Amino acid sequence: MTATVSKQQSGHSEDLLALAASVLDQAAGEEQVEVLLSRATSTTVKVYEGQVESLTSADSSGAGIRVIRDGRLGFAHCGSLDPTVLVETLREARDNLEFAEPDEWNGLAVPDGVEVVAQNGWSDSVVAFPVERKIALALELEQRVLAADSRITGIRSTAYGDAWGESVILSTAGIQAVDRGASCSISTQPLARVGEETQTGFGYDSGRVPELLDLDHATAEAVDRATRLLGAVKPPSARMTILLEPRLAISLMGIVSGMLSGESVLKGRSPFGERVGEQIASPLLSLTDDPTRSESIGAEEVDGEGLACRSNLLISDGVLQGFLQDSYSGRRSGLASTGSAVRGTRSLPGVGAQLLVMQPGTRSFEQLVSSIDLGLYVNSFSGMHSGVNSISGDFSVGADGLMIRKGSLAEPVRELTLASTLQRLLLDIAEVGGDFEWLRGGDGACSLVIQDVSLSGA
Amino acid sequence: MLEEPTIQRVLAAAASRGADFAEIFAEEKRSSSALLDDGRIEELTSGRDRGAGIRVVVGESTGFAHTSDLSEAGLIAAAETAASAARGSGTGTTIVDLDRVNAQRPNLVRIMPGDVPKAKKVELLLMANEMARAEGAAITQVSARYADSHRRILVANTDGTLGTDEQVKTLFSISAVASGDTGMQTGRESIGRSVGFELFDTYEVGDLARTAAQRAITKLAARPAPSGEMTVVIGPGGGGVMFHEACGHGLEADLVGKGASVFAGRIGEQVASTLVTLVDDGTMGGEWGCFAIDDEGRPAQRNVLIQDGILVDYMWDGLRARAEGRASSGNGRRQSYQHLPMVRMTNTYLLGGTSTPEQILSDTESGVYISHLGGGQVNTATGDFVFGMTEAYLIEGGQITEPLREGNLIGNGPGVLTSIDAVGNDFAMGGPGTCGKDGQGVPVGDGVPTLRVASGLTIGGTAA
Numbered sequence: 078m079t080a081t082v083s084k085q086q087s088g089h090s091e092d093l094l095a096l097a098a099s100v101l102d103q104a105a106g107e108e109q110v111e112v113l114l115s116r117a118t119s120t121t122v123k124v125y126e127g128q129v130e131s132l133t134s135a136d137s138s139g140a141g142i143r144v145i146r147d148g149r150l151g152f153a154h155c156g157s158l159d160p161t162v163l164v165e166t167l168r169e170a171r172d173n174l175e176f177a178e179p180d181e182w183n184g185l186a187v188p189d190g191v192e193v194v195a196q197n198g199w200s201d202s203v204v205a206f207p208v209e210r211k212i213a214l215a216l217e218l219e220q221r222v223l224a225a226d227s228r229i230t231g232i233r234s235t236a237y238g239d240a241w242g243e244s245v246i247l248s249t250a251g252i253q254a255v256d257r258g259a260s261c262s263i264s265t266q267p268l269a270r271v272g273e274e275t276q277t278g279f280g281y282d283s284g285r286v287p288e289l290l291d292l293d294h295a296t297a298e299a300v301d302r303a304t305r306l307l308g309a310v311k312p313p314s315a316r317m318t319i320l321l322e323p324r325l326a327i328s329l330m331g332i333v334s335g336m337l338s339g340e341s342v343l344k345g346r347s348p349f350g351e352r353v354g355e356q357i358a359s360p361l362l363s364l365t366d367d368p369t370r371s372e373s374i375g376a377e378e379v380d381g382e383g384l385a386c387r388s389n390l391l392i393s394d395g396v397l398q399g400f401l402q403d404s405y406s407g408r409r410s411g412l413a414s415t416g417s418a419v420r421g422t423r424s425l426p427g428v429g430a431q432l433l434v435m436q437p438g439t440r441s442f443e444q445l446v447s448s449i450d451l452g453l454y455v456n457s458f459s460g461m462h463s464g465v466n467s468i469s470g471d472f473s474v475g476a477d478g479l480m481i482r483k484g485s486l487a488e489p490v491r492e493l494t495l496a497s498t499l500q501r502l503l504l505d506i507a508e509v510g511g512d513f514e515w516l517r518g519g520d521g522a523c524s525l526v527i528q529d530v531s532l533s534g535a
Numbered sequence: 536m537l538e539e540p541t542i543q544r545v546l547a548a549a550a551s552r553g554a555d556f557a558e559i560f561a562e563e564k565r566s567s568s569a570l571l572d573d574g575r576i577e578e579l580t581s582g583r584d585r586g587a588g589i590r591v592v593v594g595e596s597t598g599f600a601h602t603s604d605l606s607e608a609g610l611i612a613a614a615e616t617a618a619s620a621a622r623g624s625g626t627g628t629t630i631v632d633l634d635r636v637n638a639q640r641p642n643l644v645r646i647m648p649g650d651v652p653k654a655k656k657v658e659l660l661l662m663a664n665e666m667a668r669a670e671g672a673a674i675t676q677v678s679a680r681y682a683d684s685h686r687r688i689l690v691a692n693t694d695g696t697l698g699t700d701e702q703v704k705t706l707f708s709i710s711a712v713a714s715g716d717t718g719m720q721t722g723r724e725s726i727g728r729s730v731g732f733e734l735f736d737t738y739e740v741g742d743l744a745r746t747a748a749q750r751a752i753t754k755l756a757a758r759p760a761p762s763g764e765m766t767v768v769i770g771p772g773g774g775g776v777m778f779h780e781a782c783g784h785g786l787e788a789d790l791v792g793k794g795a796s797v798f799a800g801r802i803g804e805q806v807a808s809t810l811v812t813l814v815d816d817g818t819m820g821g822e823w824g825c826f827a828i829d830d831e832g833r834p835a836q837r838n839v840l841i842q843d844g845i846l847v848d849y850m851w852d853g854l855r856a857r858a859e860g861r862a863s864s865g866n867g868r869r870q871s872y873q874h875l876p877m878v879r880m881t882n883t884y885l886l887g888g889t890s891t892p893e894q895i896l897s898d899t900e901s902g903v904y905i906s907h908l909g910g911g912q913v914n915t916a917t918g919d920f921v922f923g924m925t926e927a928y929l930i931e932g933g934q935i936t937e938p939l940r941e942g943n944l945i946g947n948g949p950g951v952l953t954s955i956d957a958v959g960n961d962f963a964m965g966g967p968g969t970c971g972k973d974g975q976g977v978p979v980g981d982g983v984p985t986l987r988v989a990s991g992l993t994i995g996g997t998a999a
Contacts (some may be wrong), residue, residue, distance in 0.1 A: 495993025
């Protein structure tokens with residue numbers, strides 16, 4: 078079996094690997110041990126009214142240690158790479174294991190021979206970018222946003238942020254994985270004001286080369302979002318078609334992917350548990366979780382257990398194809414890991430999507446708008462955590478946006494809710510846009526037109 | 536955690552390029568948790584974190600650096616990084632006389648969770664699982680979580696403040712899934728207090744388990760929630776989430792100062808019904824959001840925010856208070872030593888009124904009764920906020936009738952506050968919450984008596 082070490086990135090993290098190996102050396106007898114070590118450096122510059130409001134410079138590190146013996150699992154984590162602390166953390170994980178109940182399916186990930194698709198996650202230019210220029214970039218963005226529109230009266234915060242770091246996973250089961258990455262971003266939150274009314278916007282860009290961060294894009298997005306809702310009123314309640322731009326379409330797909338976790342299925346928490354091969358969505362929808370897509374800033378080489386990331390087709394033409402698995406859920410389901418373990422140092426791996434990609438339709442965003450007689454183009458959702466239940470499928474969120482009347486964008490509306498069930502929303506998809514884009518968060522998304530959604534307002 | 540001479544040398548290094556203010560925040564945190572799921576104890580986790588954050592303020596600019604190395608050399612390196620980030624120009628030879636902050640501990644911890652055998656914690660989970668499942672065959676899945684934490688902090692600054700605090704928290708939560716012809720429904724209940732393992736002398740996990748299970752079972756027969764504006768009666772306890780969102784965040788001085796709050800410039804004005812007196816109180820013994828000192832070394836305070844509907848004051852941290860030449864209100868909090876403090880709520884609650892809960896209900900011809908709320912979210916600039924209802928019923932003819940499925944409610948803060956037309960005499964605190972702001976989570980509490988919002992809340996359901 079080949080261990081999953083990235084060729085491109087090996088040779089950089091020897092000291093972390095050596096430290097992890099020194100922990101594994103203490104594994105006793107039948108014990109299986111997995112060590113995840115990580116360290117990162119980050120900078121955040123926030124500017125306000127032409128001044129640096131705060132400049133944070135941080136180094137952080139952490140470790141998570143998983144021990145399995147006789148089917149029992151123990152875990153401990155620490156915010157340090159101090160060898161003495163790591164020894165104590167291993168001891169804590171062992172002690173914890175004594176109180177867990179045995180589970181025959183417990184075990185570490187085992188190398189499965191799937192080759193890593195090399196990614197270019199590192200960036201020397203992020204690391205080399207001088208502090209003065211980080212500040213200058215944030216100040217410049219603030220200035221541009223303020224100058225863009227007379228209705229922009231202030232900006233809550235404008236920031237430049239970057240981070241780079243590395244992590245290693247080493248286990249007695251033969252896993253050895255190294256992951257390194259660097260990225261940078263800019264963001265701004267302007268306030269638009271007319272009379273007594275204030276609206277807020279948000280603009281953002283991210284990448285791996287600070288010089289290429291798109292200030293124009295962030296400015297335009299922020300100003301448009303802040304100003305387009307000015308004058309918004311509460312609309313009357315009705316059932317109607319909604320149009321979600323790619324950013325919001327993917328937040329819906331993110332919830333759906335959570336319902337397609339093998340762990341939720343095993344534990345009877347997924348409404349789609351028994352439905353592989355069945356039509357669960359409109360035939361227009363195809364959805365893949367594919368962290369190997371190098372075009373995306375979210376591409377990854379290995380998952381949270383050190384297995385190679387791979388492409389997993391979840392929904393094809395509306396038909397459910399299968400579920401995401403980590404090594405535990407895969408083993409217990411009689412399948413294999415799909416390389417879908419997600420985690421940080423502070424937690425055990427869980428199953429999750431890493432880079433969702435929607436398959437595009439054909440028509441442009443403008444064509445989608447012109448095809449809608451009466452609908453709502455949604456600007457933002459709120460309360461996604463408080464009104465969406467991925468077990469029952471109940472879906473109810475706050476929203477604002479622009480009405481669509483006779484194929485054109487019309488008046489802004491706010492203080493409304495949109496409700497349906499997740500099961501129905503998938504089946505009620507009337508069109509997937511051809512406006513595919515790689516979002517700044519990494520996912521690949523298109524606009525969605527969904528019909529027959531309950532809008533509650535006045 | 537740190538000796539005074541070390542603190543003085545680190546503060547001197549932080550102020551060496553000239554500073555209006557410099558601060559060390561050191562933290563040591565131990566946590567443990569145990570999770571039951573799918574019928575068995577699945578995992579036990581322990582965590583430990585230790586480090587310090589150093590803040591240097593020059594004019595309007597703050598430099599901040601943090602380190603997990605608490606040696607003097609490590610702290611001085613972080614202090615120099617923070618000083619350079621603050622971009623001070625000049626020299627400082629600050630030597631500070633440190634005065635210990637004498638703050639009243641909000642309560643005594645009787646049983647340190649770290650001293651309790653893990654087997655006892657596991658036992659609670661097993662019992663909760665059994666009790667929840669015993670509520671009926673409809674209960675098809677149960678998960679339960681026990682967690683405790685022990686946080687020690689030290690804050691010292693160039694104003695001469697030296698304060699320490701020890702914060703112990705214990706939490707238990709349970710979630711049940713019920714399955715029936717209508718699909719699956721969920722019910723959840725949790726209890727968390729700033730106390731030790733004696734929490735379980737007061738609260739029976741069996742009661743929590745039954746409540747969570749019944750919540751899920753009840754919803755199997757629930758009808759879709761209505762759609763549109765209705766009168767809403769909120770039961771005692773968890774309804775505090777509504778005030779947290781409707782006005783709590785909007786009364787945070789950092790948001791107010793930037794014009795990002797609908798409550799900016801409204802001190803002394805009538806912002807709510809005269810029945811509303813809203814308090815934020817970090818001193819409330821044992822509550823989830825209490826402490827002796829805040830994360831800037833300021834003793835916890837009880838602050839009246841709204842008195843009889845009149846806006847009295849905002850909440851303040853050190854930075855914002857300094858700019859206004861006033862005192863902090865003890866609301867400077869941070870998630871950990873890796874974060875800058877900002878204005879945060881503690882325990883936010885509405886004082887009780889005079890109506891009996893029975894009167895309030897029987898006076899309500901039709902509406903929705905919410906007995907358990909989920910989380911919420913607010914846009915402080917517009918005042919629009921949402922919160923989730925996780926146990927709710929229709930009110931018909933002054934009576935609670937059919938259960939409703941889950942959903943969000945939406946309203947506008949100022950509008951909803953002025954539409955409160957009844958406040959009960961049955962105050963209760965709600966469950967433990969984690970409030971998120973700019974990427975930082977801190978523990979908060981809230982509470983309300985029974986209350987009625989006559990208009991202004993829109994129920995986000997699907998039924999016509």
